[in-house]
Amino acid sequence: MLEVRNVSKVYEGKVSYQALSNLNLTIQQGEFVGVMGPSGSGKTTLLNVVSTIDKPTSGEVVIAGKNAHQLSKRKLALFRRRELGFVFQDFNLLQTLTVKENIIFPLTLENVSIKEQDERVNRIADKLGIAHILNKRTYEISGGQSQRTAIARAIIHSPKLILADEPTGNLDSKAARDVLEILQKLNKEEGATMMMVTHDSQAASYCDRVIFIKDGMLFSELRRTDKQQVFFQEIMNVLMTIGGTEDEFSAVRV
Numbered sequence: 001m002l003e004v005r006n007v008s009k010v011y012e013g014k015v016s017y018q019a020l021s022n023l024n025l026t027i028q029q030g031e032f033v034g035v036m037g038p039s040g041s042g043k044t045t046l047l048n049v050v051s052t053i054d055k056p057t058s059g060e061v062v063i064a065g066k067n068a069h070q071l072s073k074r075k076l077a078l079f080r081r082r083e084l085g086f087v088f089q090d091f092n093l094l095q096t097l098t099v100k101e102n103i104i105f106p107l108t109l110e111n112v113s114i115k116e117q118d119e120r121v122n123r124i125a126d127k128l129g130i131a132h133i134l135n136k137r138t139y140e141i142s143g144g145q146s147q148r149t150a151i152a153r154a155i156i157h158s159p160k161l162i163l164a165d166e167p168t169g170n171l172d173s174k175a176a177r178d179v180l181e182i183l184q185k186l187n188k189e190e191g192a193t194m195m196m197v198t199h200d201s202q203a204a205s206y207c208d209r210v211i212f213i214k215d216g217m218l219f220s221e222l223r224r225t226d227k228q229q230v231f232f233q234e235i236m237n238v239l240m241t242i243g244g245t246e247d248e249f250s251a252v253r254v
């Protein structure tokens with residue numbers, strides 16, 4: 001579903017900085033992949049390049065068979081809207097809209113009938129446990145409910161790839177667990193393909209596979225083969241060798 005081929009990214013400036021160096025990554029359809037690495041290692045840069053928000057200096061990003069960065073500006077905008085779903089740390093909901101209006105927003109830009117919009121929103125809201133708050137405004141709901149709303153919005157148009165940037169960064173541990181369980185459920189039951197950047201090893205332990213980036217390069221990767229608790233411990237062990245402590249990894253979230 002996603003192929004990152006030899007991607008490098010150099011930020012030009014007074015002093016140019018190589019944030020990614022010849023990075024390769026393949027994500028299969030239906031995989032839930034975590035991206036971890038110390039602060040400044042290039043995670044956000046990778047996410048921005050994959051989400052087509054930023055262009056790589058060299059290399060290719062192929063999503064669902066399409067070479068994303070070679071599309072024209074107009075086609076790229078459409079591609080992003082139709083094929084990608086985004087979940088952010090700070091939810092990015094539109095404050096003036098209700099929960100339901102936020103969720104159906106991506107569909108209103110397409111030619112989807114009201115009946116179909118309602119069917120989709122009801123099905124997803126049921127699945128995510130937010131059916132009872134559909135008519136509330138976003139300032140009337142909790143952080144966990146806001147993130148579930150954002151997830152519903154990210155999947156309502158059945159994107160090929162869901163990109164999540166620290167989706168639990170602003171949540172307390174109970175709400176974070178709920179959101180991660182929902183992401184895992186969407187992955188397992190709906191076959192959603194997901195890439196999630198996180199500093200949190202507990203969050204990463206919900207993934208099928210975690211890749212570790214250091215200095216813009218692939219450092220190592222782990223596949224979950226055992227219980228979640230064992231995977232968590234394996235992730236912690238890599239974090240120790242990569243040179244950062246859990247504190248250092250969590251610092252940005254505070």
Ligand SMILES: Nc1ncnc2c1ncn2[C@@H]1O[C@H](COP(=O)(O)OP(=O)(O)OP(=O)(O)O)[C@@H](O)[C@H]1O
Nearest residue numbers: 011017019037038039040041042043044045046252
């Ligand atoms: N627009 C930019 N111009 C110049 N340098 C940049 C720019 N954006 C990021 N960088 C640099 O590129 C490197 C990678 O940054 P990036 O934000 O991808 O790291 P990260 O792993 O996401 O870090 P964090 O976990 O702290 O968010 C850092 O050294 C950063 O200072």
